[in-house]
Amino acid sequence: MVGVVSMAKKIRYIRGTGIEKIDLKQEDHKLDKYKGIEHYKDIVYQCGKCGTCRTVFQDVNWARVCPSGEFGQFEAYYLGGKNLLTWGIQQNKLKWTDNLARIFYECSLCLACTQQCQIPELHTYAGEWLMAMREEAVRAGYGPMPEQKQYTKYVEELHNPYGEKNESRQDWFPSDAFQSPNAKLAYFVGCTSSYREKEIAISTVRILNTLGIDFKILENESCCGSPVYMTGQVDYARKIAEDNVEMFKNSGVEKIITSCAGCYRALKDIYPKKFGIKHGIEILHLPEFILRNLKNGTIKFKQNVNMKITYHDPCHIGRHMGMYKEPRAVLEEIPGIELVEMDRNKHNAWCCGSGGGVRAAFKDLSEFAARERIEEAKDTDASAIVSSCPFCLNQFKTNIKNDEIKAYDISQLIEKTIK
Numbered sequence: 001m002v003g004v005v006s007m008a009k010k011i012r013y014i015r016g017t018g019i020e021k022i023d024l025k026q027e028d029h030k031l032d033k034y035k036g037i038e039h040y041k042d043i044v045y046q047c048g049k050c051g052t053c054r055t056v057f058q059d060v061n062w063a064r065v066c067p068s069g070e071f072g073q074f075e076a077y078y079l080g081g082k083n084l085l086t087w088g089i090q091q092n093k094l095k096w097t098d099n100l101a102r103i104f105y106e107c108s109l110c111l112a113c114t115q116q117c118q119i120p121e122l123h124t125y126a127g128e129w130l131m132a133m134r135e136e137a138v139r140a141g142y143g144p145m146p147e148q149k150q151y152t153k154y155v156e157e158l159h160n161p162y163g164e165k166n167e168s169r170q171d172w173f174p175s176d177a178f179q180s181p182n183a184k185l186a187y188f189v190g191c192t193s194s195y196r197e198k199e200i201a202i203s204t205v206r207i208l209n210t211l212g213i214d215f216k217i218l219e220n221e222s223c224c225g226s227p228v229y230m231t232g233q234v235d236y237a238r239k240i241a242e243d244n245v246e247m248f249k250n251s252g253v254e255k256i257i258t259s260c261a262g263c264y265r266a267l268k269d270i271y272p273k274k275f276g277i278k279h280g281i282e283i284l285h286l287p288e289f290i291l292r293n294l295k296n297g298t299i300k301f302k303q304n305v306n307m308k309i310t311y312h313d314p315c316h317i318g319r320h321m322g323m324y325k326e327p328r329a330v331l332e333e334i335p336g337i338e339l340v341e342m343d344r345n346k347h348n349a350w351c352c353g354s355g356g357g358v359r360a361a362f363k364d365l366s367e368f369a370a371r372e373r374i375e376e377a378k379d380t381d382a383s384a385i386v387s388s389c390p391f392c393l394n395q396f397k398t399n400i401k402n403d404e405i406k407a408y409d410i411s412q413l414i415e416k417t418i419k
Contacts, residue, residue, distance in 0.1 A: 018321055018322040019115070036135070043125065083122070105231070108356040110356070111126075144233060145361035148231045161360075179216045201259065224260075307336060309331065377405055386408050
């Protein structure tokens, strides 16, 4: 593991993203992000099909990083193959088909491949055209996948991708908890915490109550649009963003806390940068909020949790947003916590297999990715795998067998220690 430590000292991240900055002598890349496929047509061809995108570059014994490629066992499922297919579409050498579209969707868009590529332009922007190709598939009538169309219909009709009743969205709210209708701080719960992993929402509310922080949950909270956006349905995702921002403005909130990594990225990154909706509201993920209050002395951790854990980096806040240190800094402050890292961590973390619409449409791939991550967590001898994303938590809980390891959200451990 010496190599891991020596490499970590050299890592620098491009501000506001999870992209590692490579110090090579090539001319700095000047392209914009969140553009259509035409914007990147002159750099896709730079891919040399070297295969570096398949494994952790110079680190962790070149461990594998691409769930799609390792499961599909064919070049088309790795970044190098997708680059070639992208080039073929752009040059009119290929036409969209159901099978070609499926290849681009059978991928969680975790972007672990981009972290390994050592060509600066591909390293920084390959994730952009992987996303743009989904948008092209939708325009061509080949996307999204049928299961993703179904949950989009649920979002349209019921404001959540799970097909649950919208009026039951806040049924989890504890009878002994309280919120302030006039608060300027809102807790954006998200669909997964509202309907599937309610303990995250409950823990977050109890944390805020224990700290005496005024907050409110928006009465008309709806899906953030991330599941729709990630499947290439940008027009509808933009409409969702516009409606949500109007709701935020009408509610008078100035700051929003999220406990969902996908919601965090949508509100903080996709809304202003992809859709150009400059809402001016401060967006904080729960670990950021807690760490800020730890530093200023507002929060004191009291109870000894006495647990050996390992932390899983959600792709949405890790490689997509560059948030690696905040969750770890919070966990390390909890009395009795021993934090041990999996071999693949931070920018090299193996995806849980739940994002990008994969779990809905490609259950075998999703389970394959989850099981590999669970086994890696078990290898640390930790008693629990902890994350800061309800998608990741639900994925682990669904795929953990015979209580082989526990799974928690960071909010649950924070609640334990501040009681």
